[in-house]
């Protein structure tokens with residue numbers, strides 16, 4: 583179906599193969615699956631026969647979601663997890679061991695920075711790249727580096743990663759690149775096609791779209807060669823060649839961690855995913871219009887990759903199809919003014935997530951980034967006077983009117 587457009591492929595390439603003809607894969611709300619005889623279950627456990635045994639390992643509703651994500655990201659296989667953080671943890675731990683190092687972009691999601699902090703206790707050290715360029719990634723690589731990590735669009739710093747450039751650097755040094763594609767989604771870019779080896783999505787956000795289920799998903803390409811010297815954990819899977827990571831993930835680390843996706847949440851994701859293209863198209867257009875409207879208002883500085891003032895504008899134009907994402911940040915001059923504007927808005931909800939159909943706003947410094955110290959906050963692009971906006975699908979005139987009124991009504995910036 584590669585010749586189809588984005589929405590057509592999304593709707594038709596992973597059609598339900600339900601035996602009753604259900605148009606959506608139903609919710610298989612069961613913990614386990616029974617079999618005709620002992621031999622059949624033996625075959626399934628030995629991976630010699632397709633089938634299901636236990637929902638922690640896999641489930642038909644979850645598998646339908648995984649197949650849609652594989653198609654969407656242009657990968658070879660996917661593993662769905664209980665949350666985006668679950669997917670990130672598992673994707674990293676499936677290849678790292680004590681003594682290994684990570685090179686990561688600095689403007690990362692706060693939860694991911696916390697995860698890297700916690701991995702220090704297991705002997706895994708992370709070096710951060712302050713300016714998110716291929717050359718700066720290369721400077722941080724040592725002979726212990728085992729993975730490069732970045733977000734397509736950093737949340738909330740909104741720096742854009744040159745995926746092709748960073749993948750080239752990674753591969754020259756024999757390490758894979760993991761990309762968190764949550765903020766951009768495959769609607770804007772398919773990182774695996776630009777050279778990334780593994781892509782992780784917090785599907786709690788745009789993939790699901792309606793904020794009705796937490797989940798995450800790991801999607802793998804199959805080009806990276808896992809040499810046994812640098813990745814001793816891959817040795818037992820060497821016979822699977824470039825699929826070693828994916829086979830190890832599915833058969834060892836993922837079931838052992840137990841952070842599986844529930845069938846109910848997989849169903850909600852399958853439903854939400856069908857409108858990803860429509861929602862992203864509208865949300866990106868709304869975000870661009872809102873960014874232009876707020877840019878130049880008194881005492882407001884807008885950060886959005888779709889504005890020519892963004893340092894990432896050219897890269898974003900080159901790398902993304904159909905928009906620049908739907909997250910905007912504003913510097914307002916002071917924390918008090920940021921709070922005044924947040925409290926004066928009538929349409930957006932003050933909420934900690936992103937990617938809903940409704941517009942969401944937050945003051946990151948006092949909430950989602952509050953556990954980071956000041957240096958970490960700065961590196962993450964979080965400031966005391968900053969507001970983050972996750973733009974929804976509302977009518978744009980209503981959004982711009984509400985934001986203009988709230989900004990004009992707030993104390994003028996001295």
Ligand SMILES: *Cc1c(COP(=O)(O)O)cnc(C)c1O
Nearest residue numbers: 665666667691737764784786797
């Ligand atoms: C939300 C988010 C995560 C974490 O996902 P959860 O589903 O909340 O666990 C990871 N990365 C990014 C970029 C996110 O926005």
